[in-house]
Amino acid sequence: MKKRNPYLFAILPLYIFTFLFILGPIIYMVVISFLTNHGSLGYSWDFTFANYIKLFDKVYFRTFTKSLSIAFFSTLLTIIIGYPFGFWMSGLSAKGRKLMMLSLVLPFGINSLIRLYGWIIILQSKGILNNVLLSLHIIKEPLKILYSYPAVLIGMVYALLPFMIFSIYSSAVKLDLSLLDAARDLGANRVITFLTVSFPLTLPGLFAGIILTFVPSMGLFFIADILGGNKVVLVGSLIQDQMTRGSNWPFAAAIAVALTLITSVLLYFNKIISAKDGGQ
Amino acid sequence: MNDDILILSNVCKNFGEAKILNNLCLNVKNNEFLTLLGPSGCGKTTTLRIISGLETPTSGSVVLEGIDVKDKEPNERNVNTVFQNYALFPHMSVEKNIAYPLLLKRVDKKEIQQRVNEMLSLVKLEGFNKRKISSLSGGQKQRIALVRALINKPKILLLDEPLGALDLQLRRMMQFELKRIQKHLGLTFIYITHDQEEALNMSDRIAVMNKGTIEQIGTPDEIYNRPKTSYVASFVGNANIIKAKVEEVANDMAKIKFCDNFFYFQNHNFTPGDILTFAIRSEHILVDKTKGTFSAEVIEKSYVGSMLRIVLKTNCQQELIVTNFGFDSVVKEGDRVCFTWKDNSIILVDHL
Numbered sequence: 017m018k019k020r021n022p023y024l025f026a027i028l029p030l031y032i033f034t035f036l037f038i039l040g041p042i043i044y045m046v047v048i049s050f051l052t053n054h055g056s057l058g059y060s061w062d063f064t065f066a067n068y069i070k071l072f073d074k075v076y077f078r079t080f081t082k083s084l085s086i087a088f089f090s091t092l093l094t095i096i097i098g099y100p101f102g103f104w105m106s107g108l109s110a111k112g113r114k115l116m117m118l119s120l121v122l123p124f125g126i127n128s129l130i131r132l133y134g135w136i137i138i139l140q141s142k143g144i145l146n147n148v149l150l151s152l153h154i155i156k157e158p159l160k161i162l163y164s165y166p167a168v169l170i171g172m173v174y175a176l177l178p179f180m181i182f183s184i185y186s187s188a189v190k191l192d193l194s195l196l197d198a199a200r201d202l203g204a205n206r207v208i209t210f211l212t213v214s215f216p217l218t219l220p221g222l223f224a225g226i227i228l229t230f231v232p233s234m235g236l237f238f239i240a241d242i243l244g245g246n247k248v249v250l251v252g253s254l255i256q257d258q259m260t261r262g263s264n265w266p267f268a269a270a271i272a273v274a275l276t277l278i279t280s281v282l283l284y285f286n287k288i289i290s291a292k293d294g295g296q
Numbered sequence: 297m298n299d300d301i302l303i304l305s306n307v308c309k310n311f312g313e314a315k316i317l318n319n320l321c322l323n324v325k326n327n328e329f330l331t332l333l334g335p336s337g338c339g340k341t342t343t344l345r346i347i348s349g350l351e352t353p354t355s356g357s358v359v360l361e362g363i364d365v366k367d368k369e370p371n372e373r374n375v376n377t378v379f380q381n382y383a384l385f386p387h388m389s390v391e392k393n394i395a396y397p398l399l400l401k402r403v404d405k406k407e408i409q410q411r412v413n414e415m416l417s418l419v420k421l422e423g424f425n426k427r428k429i430s431s432l433s434g435g436q437k438q439r440i441a442l443v444r445a446l447i448n449k450p451k452i453l454l455l456d457e458p459l460g461a462l463d464l465q466l467r468r469m470m471q472f473e474l475k476r477i478q479k480h481l482g483l484t485f486i487y488i489t490h491d492q493e494e495a496l497n498m499s500d501r502i503a504v505m506n507k508g509t510i511e512q513i514g515t516p517d518e519i520y521n522r523p524k525t526s527y528v529a530s531f532v533g534n535a536n537i538i539k540a541k542v543e544e545v546a547n548d549m550a551k552i553k554f555c556d557n558f559f560y561f562q563n564h565n566f567t568p569g570d571i572l573t574f575a576i577r578s579e580h581i582l583v584d585k586t587k588g589t590f591s592a593e594v595i596e597k598s599y600v601g602s603m604l605r606i607v608l609k610t611n612c613q614q615e616l617i618v619t620n621f622g623f624d625s626v627v628k629e630g631d632r633v634c635f636t637w638k639d640n641s642i643i644l645v646d647h648l
Contacts, residue, residue, distance in 0.1 A: 197350050198383035202397040203371040203448065212396075216387045 049269035058265040067270035076254065080274070083251040086165075086240075087233040090172035094180040094229045097173070099222065102184025103214075106191070113189075120178050132171060132242045139167055139243070163245030171239040179228040187221025188214075223290035230286075231279055251275050301326045301484050302347065302452060307356035309342055309508075316342045317353070318508035324452070324486060329478055331487045331495040333532070334505030340488045341380075343505075344454045347486065348377045361451065376445035377454040381461065382437045384429045390416075390440055391425040397448040415443035418477065435466045442477070452484045459494070471498055492532045496520060504528045526645045529575030536578060536616045537645070542570040555612040557589045564647065573646040578619040580641035583608070583627060588634025592616070594627050608635060 021027075049067055054060035070076065105116050123131060138144045139162040146158040161167050191214060199209040237252025244250075249257075251271060258268035302324040309317040317339045324330050332340045345351040346358060349370035358366045365373050376397075384393050391412055392399075398408045416422050419439035424432075432440065438458060445453055455474070459467045475498050478485045489495055495502050496516045503513040504527075512519060512528045523529035526537045540554040550563040552572065566572070582588065583606060595615070596607035606618040606627065618635070627633050 192381075192383070194379050194381060194383040195385060197345075198377070198379055198385075199396070200350065200370045201348055201377045201379075202444065203400045204396075205369065205371060208400060213385060 045269045045272055048266050049273050051266045053264045053266050058263070067267045068274070070267060071270060071274055076271070079249050079251055079254050080278075082248070083234055083275075084278070086168060086172060086248075086250060087230050090169055090176060090233045091226055091230045093169065093173045094177050095222065095225070098177055098180030098225065099184050102181045102221070103188045103218070105181070105185050106188035120181060124178075128175060129238065129242070131174075132239060135167075135171055135174065135243060136162060139170070162243065163247055165244070165248055167243040168240050168248045168250075171243040172233050172236065175236065175239060176229040176233060179232075180225040183221045183225030183228060184218060185221075187218045187224075191217055220290065223286055226286060227283060230282065234275060234279055299326045300324060301361060302486075303357075303359040304343070304347070305357050305359070307343075307346060307353045307358065309339075309346065309351065310354045316508055317346070320356070320509055322503060322510060322513070324484060325501075327482055327484055328500040329475070329485045329487065329498060331489060331499040331502045332505055333489060333492060333495040333502050335490055335531070338505045339508040340490075340505055341456055344377065344456055344486065344488055347452070348375050348454055349373050350377075374448075374451045375454060376448055376450040376452075377456065378441050378445045378458045380456045380458070382441040384437055384441055384444070386429050388429070389425065390421075390427045390429065390432070393429065393440060394444045394447055396444065411447060415447050418446075418480075419443055419473070434462055435470065438462065438470060439473075442474075446477075446481070446483075450483070452486060453478075455485060455487045457488050457490070459489075467494070474498065496532070502532075504531060506531075521643075523575055523643060523645055526573050526575060529643065529645050533577060534617065535575040535643075536581070538574050538576060538614065538616075540572055540574060542566045542568050542572060544568060555590055555610045555614070559589060559642070561642065561644065564644065572644060575643045575645045576616075576637055576641065578605075578617045580638045581608075581616060581618040581635055582637065583618055583620075583633050583635045585626060585631070585633055587636075589636040591632065591634050594629050594631045594633055597627070597629050608633070 048059050050063055050065070051059040052062040052064050052066070054062075071080075105113060108116060136143075140146075141158040141160060141162070143162070145161070146155070149155045150158065161170075195213050195217070196209055199213045200206070204212060235252045237250060237256050240248045240250040240253050255268050255271050255275070258264045258271065262268070300323045302322075304320055304322040307317055307320045308315070320339070320343060322343070332343060334340050342351060346353050347360075349365065349368060349372070353366060356366075357364055360373060360375065385396070388396070394412050394415055395408045398411065403411075412425065413422070416424055419442060421436060421439055424436070424440075429437065429440075442458070458474075459470050462470060471494060474485070474487075487495075487498065496519075499516055501513060501515055502519045504511045504519060506527050512524045514522075519528060519532050523532065523535070529535035530537055538554060540552045540559075542550050543553045543558065544551040545563055545566050545568060548563050549560050550566045551558050552561050561574075583594075590610060592608040592610045594606055595609045596605075598605050600619070602621065604620045606620070608616045608618060610616065616635075
């Protein structure tokens, strides 16, 4: 007879919770994505692929490509800014690192919506950014950044940058400095040392950072709503829109399923690459 | 010219306020096995890092094969290092680790393969090419680190306590192995250790370091039998240090008072009243119940390895350590005993 797990009883509530509140809603979502939109209940039990076919409508399909491109570019920008930053931070004194960490964590104490409204003040046509640029005579007319693709990108990068920095920092701070000495001793200059030793050894942090920025940036709808106005519609906003104003739950569910699948596939690729290159 | 491959003159190194090296001078001969011996914090590793170019000295010069390399990068010096904790690249295979310096130089692939195999057979690890670093034992890692530093054919190999993390048996084996490789390749080794036994075993010459300078440099025999300072005498071989006063001087002999009696020592321009410092090795002190020049009390008796260790307390309250081979001794703790030392075994130290 198989031995019963003695801790089963203790873990059971966790299983129940997971089934009820995580797996349950997902199953529910998948099921209704195959149903037909119908008046009062929200859906009727008529099986259909129509919701999925509708995804390939030009309008909806473009939100997907737009979302992917925003996610891609905001991840890329967080890498470009976050990698050097995190790496630099790991080289600071213990006191400097604590201070830097604190200043990165501090903004999280303020609601992210409020912080986004702060960006409106900065970016709007008579905002701080334009005033500064105008008074420095760098530009002649106010830039129209707010309610555009760049504004959404700025907002995304702003919101997600700390996660990239933390990931890079946590792997860079573990870097064995004697390895860098060894590389230099064996004939590498500083650049080659970075490329052949520091960079490969911080790749696990980089891949973790990509997951932590790419996945949320596919779904963060409120950033696009607030900074993009109604000009930039991302998948997240589309789902929200279909749930509320459109009151088309089956279609919203189909979009959500598609989004989940796309992200999962990308995560899977990320995992394969990171297993091959960086980590052991 | 002379056959010194490396000359450090008046090298100083400060880290902020801390003076790590203080006017260090060191000449290293071609093909010798030189050991820097000293306690931790005496500046051994800093000296090594200055030679390899990983640190720049605050002042002084580093002349390698007749060329001042003080301001040259590590990759411009024909010197390689075996690091204390091996510093093998965890993301590369054994082969890639060893070939790293050659890959940087873009050496032909076939030649790399051949030289890596040569190196692996030098340390008897043939066939380990594709192994992961994490799958190696401590001794194997040590050997890989060694050949990685050797593959570039350096003129000088620097070894920073390479055996520190190995157990005693493996240490002994690796000591022998290192010595064999050094002879076989005809290289200059500069070896760091804080283990005096290791230093005495392996070295052609030993430089005993203290507080950022070299206290004494010489063959193991010179360092052990003729220490110049009380520091060297007590660090290498744990000699007893005693102070004694010159009573009378007669031509070539001096009568010297220690505790409750006198002994005679060759005169070195002493004047009566001089306080002299002597070193006396624990194995040179003879203890007997009745025979001996000085008297003392046995305050401790214990066995260390195959040695009997006795601690004596003299009449002037100084503690002396005595060691004897074998376990048989008539004395017990608390006994009043007499002691003397073998002829010519007392060494005058700290005398300029």
